[in-house]
Amino acid sequence: MIGHRTHSKDQISLDIKEGAPSGIEALRVLNIKGLDRVAAIKVNNIIQDLSAPIGPGSMVDPVFIESEEGLDILRHSASHVMAMAVKELFPGVRVTIGPAIENGFYYDFDYQRPFKEDDLPLIEEKMVEIINQDLPFRREEMGSDKAAGFFRSQGEDYKVEIIEDLGEKIVSLYSHGSFTDLCRGPHLPSTGMIKAFKLVKTAGAYWRGDEKRAMLSRIYGVAFIDRKDLKEYLQRIEEAKKRDHIKLGKQLDLFSTYEEIGAGMIVWHPKGGILRHIIEEFEIQEHLKRGYEIVKGPQILKTELWEKSGHFDHYRENMYFTEIDKQSYGIKPMNCLSHMLIYRSKIRSYRDLPKRYFELGLVHRHERSGVLHGLSRVREFTQDDAHILCTPEQLDMEIKGVLDFIRDVMAIFRFDYELEISTRPEKSIGSDEDWDMATRALIKAVDDISLEYRINEGDGAFYGPKIDVKLKDALDRRWQCATVQCDFTLPERFDLSYVDIDNQKHKPVMIHRVILGSLERFIGVLIEHYAGAFPTWIAPVQVRILTVTDRNIPYAEKALKDLIGASIRAEADFRNEKLGLKVREAQMQKIPYMLVVGDKEAERGGVTPRLRNGKSLDFMDIGKFIDHIQEDCKQRR
Ligand SMILES: [Zn+2]
Numbered sequence: 001m002i003g004h005r006t007h008s009k010d011q012i013s014l015d016i017k018e019g020a021p022s023g024i025e026a027l028r029v030l031n032i033k034g035l036d037r038v039a040a041i042k043v044n045n046i047i048q049d050l051s052a053p054i055g056p057g058s059m060v061d062p063v064f065i066e067s068e069e070g071l072d073i074l075r076h077s078a079s080h081v082m083a084m085a086v087k088e089l090f091p092g093v094r095v096t097i098g099p100a101i102e103n104g105f106y107y108d109f110d111y112q113r114p115f116k117e118d119d120l121p122l123i124e125e126k127m128v129e130i131i132n133q134d135l136p137f138r139r140e141e142m143g144s145d146k147a148a149g150f151f152r153s154q155g156e157d158y159k160v161e162i163i164e165d166l167g168e169k170i171v172s173l174y175s176h177g178s179f180t181d182l183c184r185g186p187h188l189p190s191t192g193m194i195k196a197f198k199l200v201k202t203a204g205a206y207w208r209g210d211e212k213r214a215m216l217s218r219i220y221g222v223a224f225i226d227r228k229d230l231k232e233y234l235q236r237i238e239e240a241k242k243r244d245h246i247k248l249g250k251q252l253d254l255f256s257t258y259e260e261i262g263a264g265m266i267v268w269h270p271k272g273g274i275l276r277h278i279i280e281e282f283e284i285q286e287h288l289k290r291g292y293e294i295v296k297g298p299q300i301l302k303t304e305l306w307e308k309s310g311h312f313d314h315y316r317e318n319m320y321f322t323e324i325d326k327q328s329y330g331i332k333p334m335n336c337l338s339h340m341l342i343y344r345s346k347i348r349s350y351r352d353l354p355k356r357y358f359e360l361g362l363v364h365r366h367e368r369s370g371v372l373h374g375l376s377r378v379r380e381f382t383q384d385d386a387h388i389l390c391t392p393e394q395l396d397m398e399i400k401g402v403l404d405f406i407r408d409v410m411a412i413f414r415f416d417y418e419l420e421i422s423t424r425p426e427k428s429i430g431s432d433e434d435w436d437m438a439t440r441a442l443i444k445a446v447d448d449i450s451l452e453y454r455i456n457e458g459d460g461a462f463y464g465p466k467i468d469v470k471l472k473d474a475l476d477r478r479w480q481c482a483t484v485q486c487d488f489t490l491p492e493r494f495d496l497s498y499v500d501i502d503n504q505k506h507k508p509v510m511i512h513r514v515i516l517g518s519l520e521r522f523i524g525v526l527i528e529h530y531a532g533a534f535p536t537w538i539a540p541v542q543v544r545i546l547t548v549t550d551r552n553i554p555y556a557e558k559a560l561k562d563l564i565g566a567s568i569r570a571e572a573d574f575r576n577e578k579l580g581l582k583v584r585e586a587q588m589q590k591i592p593y594m595l596v597v598g599d600k601e602a603e604r605g606g607v608t609p610r611l612r613n614g615k616s617l618d619f620m621d622i623g624k625f626i627d628h629i630q631e632d633c634k635q636r637r
């Protein structure tokens, strides 16, 4: 067998001239370094097991375990190991599916009772045993009937169902030790290559995601190439738990939810209420500065209008409806319709364009109860929504304006972000000409401000291409917030027009865009991003005054009055408690400034501000402290 390297940019490709008994043989002969880190092999760009035979003339690439594909194989192999462990420990359990997911894997089991967190250490122990035996993964191809018979004889009905649904003549099975699973593969050469894993949680999941089918018990695990990566990941998760916005929302008394009100509906407490208000004020100012006009449409609109817009056909399942006086109304899931009627209320000339209508629009969207989560997925939320109506020639400048807006706002909140442009999907409406024009405008706008972006081919909305903005938070997690979408359909359906320089009527282009997206979701992201320690300009409480003894109360009251009079969000803790306790409580509330008022402050008529990180500022009079806070707000820090 002879082979040679053909290119070596991101991968090493090898040209196998005479064929080899197996992938591992081929790599060995070709003297590939780090064979113990090779998880699988690409043969003519198709990933296969290392044991797969290699035909002559094949191009082969090693798939190292640390590559994205290698990690997938590692994680998926760990799910097989877990399934074997569970079968050995819990007789009668039936297996279903066990894919690799981001950072790990899961497997869904059917057992007489749901698995609990307490079961996990035992399963982990068994898995370690299986891994230590370094059992090879063996692939076997089999006729579907025979394979179905095999799984039926083991009582594995779910596997039989999968084989029947696949409808293929031949299926592949993977075995290690006594455990055999129906699987496409590929897998690691052997179980010993799994060096670092942990089972993290259990959950319920319906078979095939269908609420009418059996409820299964899912076990989630994570797996990495080594202990160091696993440890780093687990630390990140711990940090994320500390920052969890549901937990902090309670601790900071920002919001709550109630089963008796309904799932996915947020109740804002005073501190959450003021936080929202500050962000809304900020948004209004930023929009006015950029030539947007503030508008407001009603919460319910006649169902006929939703039929006309296409929402009734395409979006009905997510909408709430109500009927009064035999007239059906749809509760708005989007704000576009009234904005278009505002546009249509007058004859528009090209000189009037662009029109930029902004609304902090409250919308209702019915989401499945299973996906609801804290502030991130809710059924009622407010969008910072705007619709820009412009001429095709203005499209590119308008998109650029929106991207500048996004850049400025993300810098204020100290977020990095990434852009994705989604192009025409297979199922879509509108002319090729419109799609080309809009897609080109999106790409040009992004290029012009030299932002990097990724193209998601065919992932646009059915009515137009879009830019999605994913912000990166302090833990390097991605969150969808801003979107910019072009739309040629709604202006058509609502017969929007403008009179151009040629005195003819033309159809405007409509841009739907949000900057922060759902305020609920954005506030959830902010809580986690800042770990609840909001910068002073948005902190619900900016200052708490703490008295040392009761005789300091009169001065503390005067200081509080001065602060509130200067529009500073201040509160007081005059309780007759130990100062240490009062300071700790203020720190738990993550309040940016604490003013401890003792005899010195009362006598000299000033304050010594303490920051939440434990540092202090110099003694200053109250007027100077007010300036200091106002400067924080002005600088948005
Ligand atoms: Zn598998």
Ligand SMILES: [Zn+2]
Pocket: 334, 335, 336, 387, 512, 513
């Ligand atoms: Zn819209």
